[in-house]
Ligand SMILES: Nc1nc2c(c(=O)[nH]1)N(C=O)[C@@H](CNc1ccc(C(=O)N[C@@H](CCC(=O)O)C(=O)O)cc1)CN2
């Protein structure tokens with residue numbers, strides 16, 4: 124059973140959940156990453172996907188990158204989130220391959236270089252992606268989620284509420300980030316699945 128989190132504000136909850144995942148040691152992280160990727164490979168959404176966005180782990184996040192060789196074998200392209208310039212607090216998804224020039228962003232996360240990302244040919248509009256793996260700070264059994272608090276993914280993916288083509292949204296996290304119940308916010312974008320090192324959850 125997950126620890127019960129007393130009713131508290133989102134900031135306190137975030138701090139606690141981020142602390143939990145940072146406490147995992149290298150061996151636990153590696154095992155969790157392997158289990159996560161095993162779960163992800165079973166998802167029909169990913170099996171079919173040609174264009175998949177993932178992320179490079181930071182702050183104890185579960186590592187989705189063991190999926191990269193699997194995607195490459197299937198001829199699928201990988202994309203990474205890049206902070207959009209001009210403080211729009213939203214994301215671009217930029218092609219990630221062996222030669223993508225990388226820099227460290229203002230949060231200390233490695234991401235494709237701005238100049239590379241500035242070329243439209245190197246980006247993929249979110250609606251044309253088949254699947255996006257979202258890093259979660261917390262989740263519950265109902266499929267509610269909480270992220271880093273920037274609203275980057277919520278803003279970027281707000282269009283998925285309207286009819287039209289859209290990527291499958293797959294939240295990923297360590298099982299230790301599961302809590303009893305999370306408050307839903309009106310802007311929270313619904314996820315199609317949440318995958319941890321222990322389970323595949325379909326809200
Ligand atoms: N690996 C990874 N990449 C990602 C995200 C993510 O959650 N994980 N993002 C998902 O949105 C975007 C970056 N969003 C972030 C939002 C807040 C903080 C953060 O650490 N905030 C600090 C304080 C802010 C500051 O330093 O100015 C903190 O809360 O301690 C980091 C990333 C894009 N790339």
Ligand SMILES: Nc1ncnc2c1ncn2[C@@H]1O[C@H](COP(=O)(O)OP(=O)(O)OP(=O)(O)O)[C@@H](O)[C@H]1O
Pocket residue numbers: 133268269270271272273274275276277278281308310311
């Ligand atoms: N579609 C949107 N348009 C405008 N503001 C938004 C939108 N979505 C979220 N926000 C704002 O972003 C802020 C952060 O939202 P929230 O605390 O839900 O972040 P989060 O879900 O943890 O982050 P993320 O989406 O990056 O994982 C909130 O103040 C919210 O008002």
